[in-house]
Amino acid sequence: MEIGAGVLTTLAATPLSTAMREGAWLYPIVEIVHIAGFAVLVGSVVLFDLRVLGFARNLPVAELGRHLLRWALASLILVIPAGLLLFSAHPVELADNRVFQLKLVLIALAGLNALAFHLLPYRSVAGWDRNYAAPPLARFGAVLSILLWLGVISCGRMLAYV
Template sequence: MLTAALSALADWPVAQALTQGRWSYAAVSALHVLGIALLVGGILPLDLRLLGLWRSVEMRPLAAVLTPMAAAGLLLAVVTGVLLFSVRPLEYAQVPVLWGKLALIALGATGALAFRLRVGRDPDRAGRRLRALAGIGSIVAWLGALACGRLIAFTGS
């Protein structure tokens, strides 16, 4: 059943257009990199602040700016990631590092959502230990997903 779904994805007209157009694939790839940059560029400073860096910077306004930027980056990276995956889904599905990347993305997104549900829009409501746990977990998840994403190019067929 998974093979049939992956084959159907490869036959999707958008996937076909990406495989046949050099510039369309390059544009989607560039947008994927932009999404990753927005995500990591937004979340990493916030994680470091959760860990206690830049104590003179108030956390709530920082989170108010960086959280939506990171969320927009995640959305862009996921959409473009699916498009890139659709070009060679049967091959990519055989790459274990991809599954690690997806697990880390799920961990990072779930952790961010759980933290947000717990403290709302004010990260200062969390105790120091919870902030540290959220910050470390997020750094591990997102930098791990980033590393796995790069490794796909070197471990795939």
Template sequence: MEAFLRYILRWPSLEHFIQAYAWVWPLAEVMHFVGLALLIGTVGLFDLRLLGVGKGLAVAPVRRLLPWGVFGFVLSVVSGSLFVGGLWANIAVHPYDVLIVNGYLQTKLIFIGLAGLNLLAFYLTGMSRAVDAVGPGEDAPPLAKAIAGVSLFLWFGVIYVGRLIVWGNLALGG
């Protein structure tokens, strides 16, 4: 398992690319932030509406903004994968070593996974369909509110622990 992860987590071609062009890493950082803003701006807006902020909005049309959130998520995953796969080019540490010792990175990945499960729950509990009927000024069902609250907590949590990663153990000693 370790050998397999060590093999797939380091991308030599990406490392060369990052080493050859100084702008690659900061470009990925910009993508990560733009992606974050798009995700929180649209998914967060949807969650806020379910929780009762901007209650004058019917819920169903707010969904039409969510593809922008998916786009933001893709930007963040692509740039985030670059940080992992090309880590060696930046700090000469194997990403696997960071992954097994850095609690913040682990928490971030777990939170993203939980956000995925939360989204799955949104569909499986029928809330996804139920909220489409929520019109202007109306309250979303309590379960939908709970799922929206969990979503907001998890995404802001992802931002928080994400920021802490470089303060965590980066396996620089070994």
């Protein structure tokens, strides 16, 4: 843990970290970029999950997935660098913050849930692509996805208060 703490302390002393903490506009601008990226990411995911849950059954699941996946992946171009910059402003404090740790765990679980969805129920999407109910495992994954991403958003928002 000592090595990790040393790395975090070194990161906190960098000019970029200092600028993020002390600049009047840099942190809020980066936070807005992060939130905008998250809106696109989570919006895309939730729209897809709602389709899997049975809304708008006339839209083909596979076609909607291809369309929304591009938006979700593109949003990562905003979310990841902005998140790293936000972390760099207070790395020692955030690394010790239980809410931040939970946010990272929920993001990892959301990623694993998406991977499981694509490896398991989505392989049979041709059978339920349009006008049919998704299999129970797909619907379970969609509900879990929505709950996990709501948890990530909640944790991100709570960081301002804990």
